[in-house]
Amino acid sequence: MPQSTSVSPPLPSDRPAVLISGASFAGLATAFWMTQLGYRVTxxxxAAGLRRGGTPVDIEGETIQVLTRMGMIDAVRAKALPPRDFEFKDEADRTLGGLPTASSADEPATGRYEIHRDDLLDILFAAVDGAVEWRFGCSIVDLVNGPEGVSVTFSDGTAGDxxxxxxxxxxxxxxxALAFGDGEASVFYMGGYFYLRVVAETGLLPANRSQIFSVPGRTAMLNGYDDRTDIALAFRSATQIDYDxxxxxxQRRLIHQHFDGLGWKVPEMLAHVDAEDDFYFDRASQIRMASWSTGRVALVGxxxxxxxxxxxxxxxxxLIGAGRLAYALRRHPDxxxxAFRDYEAGLRPFVETVQEKAATTGMAMLFPADESELEARDRKISAGAIDL
Ligand SMILES: Cc1cc2nc3c(=O)[nH]c(=O)nc-3n(C[C@H](O)[C@H](O)[C@H](O)COP(=O)(O)OP(=O)(O)OC[C@H]3O[C@@H](n4cnc5c(N)ncnc54)[C@H](O)[C@@H]3O)c2cc1C
Incomplete structure (x- = not known):
């Protein structure tokens, strides 16, 4: 796998060429489908290689169908994680309630399961490696989105059509940003920030268990696996914070400002915050665009x-988006x-439903903003009525 700037030899140029920016789930899945449709793909x-790390990916519903059509479902199921119990905790580590356990890897293919982010990246990468041209350590710096094609200038000074x-x-x-002139305009800020670090198994909780502890405006969460622990800390902020x-x-100082003095397992979690710089810190946000395409450019994921x-x-x-895009291009090959209109019309209602639920119920359940939201959440936990 390329881990530094690399340009593999060009493929025969007898098919239309398409360019994909980004080699994560959306990019690798789109690359897979475009090679299937006969395009020459760059x-x-x-980044210098695939960007690794992060929490596991949920595999359920249409994702299972898409991975089945991609011929990857067996490889994914072979790497499925054991089911994980989810517990809401109070300061004294008493369990307030939980969520139903996700189905296990042994259940029929209709079940829901999780796979580590890196395992899914590897499966997707292996499926397209050799069939596409990679340009790692490079990015688009300019583009002209014309009626006959897109002319691109890359950061290494080369160009392509x-x-x-x-x-x-x-x-x-x-x-x-380049094709829509839209950097921040589509960002929907959800009212908080989160920190995530994946560390070696900590002993803070048993394997295959998630635990979550909340006070108004602040949530600490641990995901335990056989070999690692996710440390997640999130806090509410009504307005966006100006940080570099x-x-x-x-970013560490921001976490300490919000979490110093809290009980439960937070002091041990903060020790991990101080240990290394390999963490992820960002605002909780969504992208809500008026249109996902312009001319010959479409966005995925x-x-x-x-x-x-x-x-x-x-x-x-x-993965669903890349699959839907491919289906639309197959229906409208010329x-x-x-194809872009079909792709968006079909997927947008589902996206909006997921976004709405995350911004309302999801935020209130996982990151209660204040005392009344926390009490409402705890009543739901007691009644076994949590739905995430
Ligand atoms: C390292 C990493 C860790 C993550 N961890 C989590 C997590 O723990 N929990 C969670 O819910 N989500 C996480 N995410 C986000 C999650 O992967 C995405 O929500 C989801 O997979 C959608 O995938 P995507 O391909 O659309 O976007 P992403 O996974 O964000 O991938 C975008 C890709 O584009 C590349 N890229 C960025 N800018 C440029 C550029 N200028 N030119 C070329 N390429 C560019 C990035 O390096 C990246 O490889 C993480 C993403 C990354 C990159």
Missing amino acids: VVET YALLFGCDGSRSNTR YRDKAQ DAGYCVSPVAGFGGSMA DHGA
């Missing part, structure tokens, strides 16, 4: 319709405009 990824461009470059999408995303010390980590569905949505 993938440009700003493509029939179509797919922006699969995440919630801070470069393609969205490169300044890890500043977080770039066009990020549902936020609160939804727990970002990876699945990217009319990308009609």
